[in-house]
Amino acid sequence: MEKIQTKIETGDCLEILNHYPDNYFDLIITSPPYADSRAKTYGGVKPEKYVEWFLQRSKEFLRVLKPSGTFILNIKEKVDEGERHTYVIELIMEMRKQGWRWTEEFIWHKKNCHPGKWPNRFRDAWERCLQFNKSKNFNMYQDNVMVPMGDWAKTRLKTLGKNDIVRFNSKVGSGFGKNISNWVGRTMAYPSNVLHLATETSNKSHSATFPRMLPEWFIRLFTKEGDIVLDPFLGSGTTCEVAKELKRSSVGIEILPEYVKIAKESVKEDQFVLFEKRGKYERKIKKGHNKIRRTASRRVSSKTA
Amino acid sequence: MEKIQTKIETGDCLEILNHYPDNYFDLIITSPPYADSRAKTYGGVKPEKYVEWFLQRSKEFLRVLKPSGTFILNIKEKVDEGERHTYVIELIMEMRKQGWRWTEEFIWHKKNCHPGKWPNRFRDAWERCLQFNKSKNFNMYQDNVMVPMGDWAKTRLKTLGKNDIVRFNSKVGSGFGKNISNWVGRTMAYPSNVLHLATETSNKSHSATFPRMLPEWFIRLFTKEGDIVLDPFLGSGTTCEVAKELKRSSVGIEILPEYVKIAKESVKEDQFVLFEKRGKYERKIKKGHNKIRRTASRRVSSKTA
């Protein structure tokens, strides 16, 4: 098996990435400090300055990303003076001018978002996962993220054993095609662009951690084993941890020493386990897979009960 | 009870609205023809021209909306050359320059999105419901859209949906006990800004109707009985139908005669039933409730199983 590397660097990604060559990463995935948040750690970028601040860095991301690669940006605009701020949509416009293609916008539906009540606003239960690419053709491994089919399939497809059940679509070319027999016995379906993930209420001592499932899903979708992933705003190291479990190399960049420390410890622990207790590592991987499967099956049973 | 009026007009809302005074409507809710769609009926506004085309009309919407009112815009950008088109986010930017406040973006999660498979894209399962306002203080009646929560749904009210949109009023006096207000506080929660609704796949003879629950939810949330609602792109009349059921006055404007005909028939039929066969009307309403409850119950059982 190919050897994978996990590297965590301390500093501003704008500087650190200077040392990396063009077309180097297969996937960039990150959840950057939102405007005005983490004021003490990142200098508190003001919403008005956010686009400018980010564009300098996204220019570097564009350079180090492979043409076949993908950039996933998890972000959500803050409320400012009772309005949604426009820095995110401005950023999309400006990144396109920079050369990025805005391929898709995934929705992360936060199933257990924070409770709260305001007179003119409901709880914010979703975030954007913006997909940007350098070219029209990029790598996408859809089979890696298939989900169990809805229960309707069990009852319906089961009975369609006869070879030619044909739906004549006279006007609209939608619905089942002519070869429904292809579908008999299928149990998995491709997902949509809406992700239902709970936020992690974990104990990790830092803010704004995204749940492991989020980077995991995108890493599985847009990379294969041995590929190399970048998270330029690593935080406490989730992306690198997940990448490593999935046998992808990764580079994480984080400006705040406390976070770097946490991140390095997680990864170091993994290395220890990897080299000295292989059995346990295997179990860990398996556990990860089971976790995914369990989640998926929970979703399905939820759909079918 | 206050008398309510339902009025359906034929024409381009840009012209028709000239006849309406400033600050007249409490809520504007619409799903305009998307760029490049309905080419044969609406002239098929090109994506490049869409913002300009819409801005003329949103200027009128701004004029006729009360300062305390809300404008809900259901829209989604098409894929163009493998990229999401930017006309929607450009529209947000331009409408703000026009004087609108972009208060919030609700997500409509389309549970039964269109099937299909492509090498570089998953199925599109969501649309935007953009909330715009004229002022920071607008009317919002949050209690009208509360949803049941927690174990209560499993045990006492299997028929109602957690995380779902339910007619709160319909439960009052329907046999759940007189002290409903006591447990309402503990068992009902405010929803989030993510709406889970299936598109209607029924047999209505026209395309692109949004599900009744969508206008219903926003009408309940942003208006009270006797208020007046506008849908400037009425389509087959869903908004006016729902407004009428909820005892709100409404004006619907539709350019295509066929749709106007359908819309007028729905409203007329309701009137006929209302005045000549009251018993049947009652049944119809009840059937409507049952429909909702059935939908909710499927979803709930799904979440709790």
Place this chain on the structure above:
DNA sequence: AGCTCTTATGAATCATTGA
């Protein structure tokens, strides 16, 4: 009334073919 089973179809997207 409450099941199961059948059937219709929905703001889709992409590649190919034809004008």
Place this chain on the structure above:
DNA sequence: GTCAATGATTCATAAGAGC
């Protein structure tokens, strides 16, 4: 070459029929 029409692909939901 540009643009329009056609074909191929694929889920989930709700109405309706039947029992």
